[in-house]
Structure formats: structure tokens, C-alpha cells
Amino acid sequence: MPNGSLSLAASLYLLSYDPETGRPTGAHTALLVRAAALTELVQRGTLTDTDGSPCPVADALTGDQALDGLLELIGESRPRSWQIWVGHQPRLTEQAVRDQMVAAGYVRAKGRRVLGLFPAKEYTLERPEPVAAMREAAVRALHGGQPVAEVSERDAALVSLAAAGELRTVVTATDAKVRKDRILELGARCGGMGPVLEKVIAQVRTALAAAVVTTMLATTTAATTT
Numbered sequence: 001m002p003n004g005s006l007s008l009a010a011s012l013y014l015l016s017y018d019p020e021t022g023r024p025t026g027a028h029t030a031l032l033v034r035a036a037a038l039t040e041l042v043q044r045g046t047l048t049d050t051d052g053s054p055c056p057v058a059d060a061l062t063g064d065q066a067l068d069g070l071l072e073l074i075g076e077s078r079p080r081s082w083q084i085w086v087g088h089q090p091r092l093t094e095q096a097v098r099d100q101m102v103a104a105g106y107v108r109a110k111g112r113r114v115l116g117l118f119p120a121k122e123y124t125l126e127r128p129e130p131v132a133a134m135r136e137a138a139v140r141a142l143h144g145g146q147p148v149a150e151v152s153e154r155d156a157a158l159v160s161l162a163a164a165g166e167l168r169t170v171v172t173a174t175d176a177k178v179r180k181d182r183i184l185e186l187g188a189r190c191g192g193m194g195p196v197l198e199k200v201i202a203q204v205r206t207a208l209a210a211a212v213v214t215t216m217l218a219t220t221t222a223a224t225t226t
Contacts, residue, residue, distance in 0.1 A: 142170070
């Protein structure tokens with residue numbers, strides 16, 4: 001699977017690893033991957049908006065198992081808003097993407113035992129060079145002198161989602177403040193196929209940011225009560 005054929009969800013999943021250590025960074029990966037999958041399905045025209053909820057286009061398939069799995073899940077479920085779908089069982093999409101990356105040789109799965117008893121798996125980056133190159137390309141899109149109008153919708157979506165999901169391997173905390181205007185412009189660029197879908201992608205980004213904050217607050221509360 002060459003880099004150019006990676007889905008937006010797969011790219012953000014890989015960017016959640018540190019190329020130098022090969023280990024996950026602790027980013028909000030499941031939420032990022034789900035938001036990326038929704039965004040790509042919208043950009044591909046396989047998922048449309050119906051009264052504020054995502055609706056799969058009849059018989060539409062992408063050929064990507066993880067993306068098509070999400071299409072099927074949405075199609076078989078009761079209507080939910082875009083915001084809810086960002087956080088509704090996001091690990092299903094993350095696991096599907098992770099399995100793809102293991103099969104493609106980007107990530108390696110290693111068995112271990114928790115407390116010496118319970119079997120589990122840990123995942124490490126097997127191919128850090130292409131992931132480092134992906135990160136450099138994303139950082140260029142954020143910091144480079146290229147006009148936003150010339151940035152591809154996919155790259156614009158990647159940076160915009162990375163910022164909303166606080167993926168610090170791509171958008172640092174300083175970047176989020178100093179490059180705020182550029183991030184907003186990239187956010188508008190990644191939905192550049194009409195006002196309705198632009199609004200939908202903006203909703204997905206907003207929902208991702210809200211879900212990240214909620215997760216962080218829950219983690220902080222749990223830490224202070226134990």
C-alpha cells in the first residue's frame with residue numbers, strides 16, 4: 001500500500017505515532033480516525049447530509065474496508081447527528097484502520113501480558129520514514145508559503161483535523177495559537193465542494209474538538225478522585 005493510496009483516516013492514525021520512538025503519542029486517536037473517515041466519505045461523495053444526519057449514498061462503496069465498514073454501520077443504524085457519529089463507537093473505525101496498517105506493514109503488533117496474566121497486544125511503528133515524511137508535508141501545509149487555495153483538500157483536511165484533535169505531532173500547542181488564522185483557512189478549504197458539505201465538515205471538526213475536551217476533562221476528574 002503506497003503512501004499515496006492511504007486514506008485520510010489511515011494517515012492520521014499513522015501520524016499519531018512518534019516516528020522517532022515508534023510508539024503511540026497518546027493522542028485522541030479513535031476520535032481523530034472517526035472524524036477523518038467521516039470527512040473523507042463526505043469528500044468522496046459517498047456520504048451526504050439528510051436533515052443534519054449522515055446518509056450513505058445508495059450502493060456507494062470506496063473499496064477501502066474501514067471506510068466501507070463505517071458506511072455500513074451508519075446505514076444500518078438509526079439516524080444520528082454528525083456530531084454524535086464522531087464519538088459513537090469510534091474504536092470500531094480505529095481498529096479497522098489499525099488492522100489495515102498492520103497488514104500493510106506500517107505497524108507491527110506484538111503480544112504481551114498485562115500483570116503477567118491477561119493477553120494483550122501493543123502496536124509500534126514499523127516504517128517510521130514514510131510517516132516522518134507525511135508529518136513534514138503536513139507541517140509544510142501549515143507553515144509553508146503556499147497559498148491556501150493551492151493546498152489540496154485532502155492536505156487541508158488533514159491539518160485541520162489534526163488541529164481540532166490536538167495531534168501535537170503535526171500541530172503543536174504553539175502552532176494552534178500562532179497559526180490560528182491559517183488553520184481556519186485550511187478548514188474552509190477542506191470543505192470546498194459546496195456550502196452544505198462545507199458546513200458538514202465544519203460540524204465534524206467542531207464535534208472532534210468538543211469530544212477531545214470532554215475526554216480530557218473526564219481523565220482529569222478521574223485522576224483527582226483516585
